[in-house]
Amino acid sequence: MKQGKLVPIHNVQKADECIDFLLKRPRLEMVGLGMLYGRPGLGKTTYASRAAYARGYVYIRLEATTTPKTFAKELLQNLYRSLGMGDYLPVGTTNNIYKQCIQLLLDNEDTVIIIDEIDYAFRYPQLLGSVRDLVDETFAVVILVGMQNAMDRLNQINAYYFDRCNYFYEFEAVSKDDIRMLGTELMNIPCPESLVNYIHFNAAGNLRKAIKIMHMLEVRSKINPIPAMNHI
Template identity: 30%
Template sequence: MKKQFVKTENYSRFVAAVRAVEQRGAAEAGLLLLHGLPGLGKSHTADRWAVDTGAIFLRAKVDWTPRYFLKDLAATLRTVDTSGSSQQLFGRLLDHLARSQQPLVIDEAEFTLARQAQVLEKIRDISDYAEITVVLIGMEKIQKMVARHGQIHSRIAQAVEFQPATLADVAYACGLLSEVPMTEALCAEVHRLSGGRMREVLNIIATVERVARESGLDKADVEHFRGVALSYDWQMRRPRTVHAGAGAAA
């Protein structure tokens, strides 16, 4: 499978929301909340955006304390001394971020809400004082969790809920990533079997490629995969297979 980044509709909405935060009127309203169901590509999208823009990407840890977070942030930056008191470390980080204006991305942000949201309060302070954009990534319930903390919730300038990938997104991904060309009908089956979860789309494309190579196919169509398990439903504990009638009505 080709190593490419797929710019889906979710990606476009996320980038538009980032621009809106960057153009905000209130300097302290620098938080963007990115949320949605697992497997829709939230982390992958934000990570790619961070690489492209020079933003800092951190994955929150279950045992983060404010100081542990600050040390992780400093270690990621590499140029900030991690020694001294928490207050000294915080000051050095503020100085660096205020000058660099690097956005900050926090994945699995639910972990920042433990212990009365002490870590998220520290992240809020960094956003306030350095006036940088902070992207918080979480599951579908994080918006309600953050809403319990009014002083933080009021600083969320934008919230983006990732949706399942559209058929157009999936067809684009299949065309961009698959080393074996796939017909429109098979792309539609990839969309149906994946439920629009980009993580699952990538796994299915890899399976299609493997089966196609083993079968010596130059192009993959539904007729080659009818009854073939391209995915697995872990809740129902059964494989997801290409429909017998796929191609006529996927």
């Protein structure tokens, strides 16, 4: 299978629309905060990481151990890289590091920051507040990526924060059209309609499962002639 491609399936197109909308917003009237969320296996992290790599966005994946300081340090390091300023090892207090981040974002208004696994921040008000300050103090676009209940949890935790979010998109189940496009773009074997139907049925809308099935079919094709797969 071809690896690392960001195939423009439905969810990818909608997520792109989110970022495009926020980049083109009236910046003095609206902050650049958006959220992508949905069930596991629908391609949220794949989109976030690959879009960031392809387009020069800043990508940060939160972890259970992330603190406001580790977040600020990782953000500053990633900003330096994405802006072509080389590697940088942040030192100093959390506040000092964070001020450096803010200044870089003020100097580079079109910066897009994607924060994956935002659910981890829901347990730490200070970390969530640090993210909120990014959009309140700069013109940067900040995209939060979380699980299926992320939108509701954000509203429960901080209604003001929720109201600041100007775009929500919930990732949907992978459609047959998506499977057809993925098969054409990613598979190294032909993907006739019978194969599209087979993958779609067995993946049950889950992108991760669909990719695994495609890989297994390619492995099988080395043993069985491809025409025989038309009868799956």
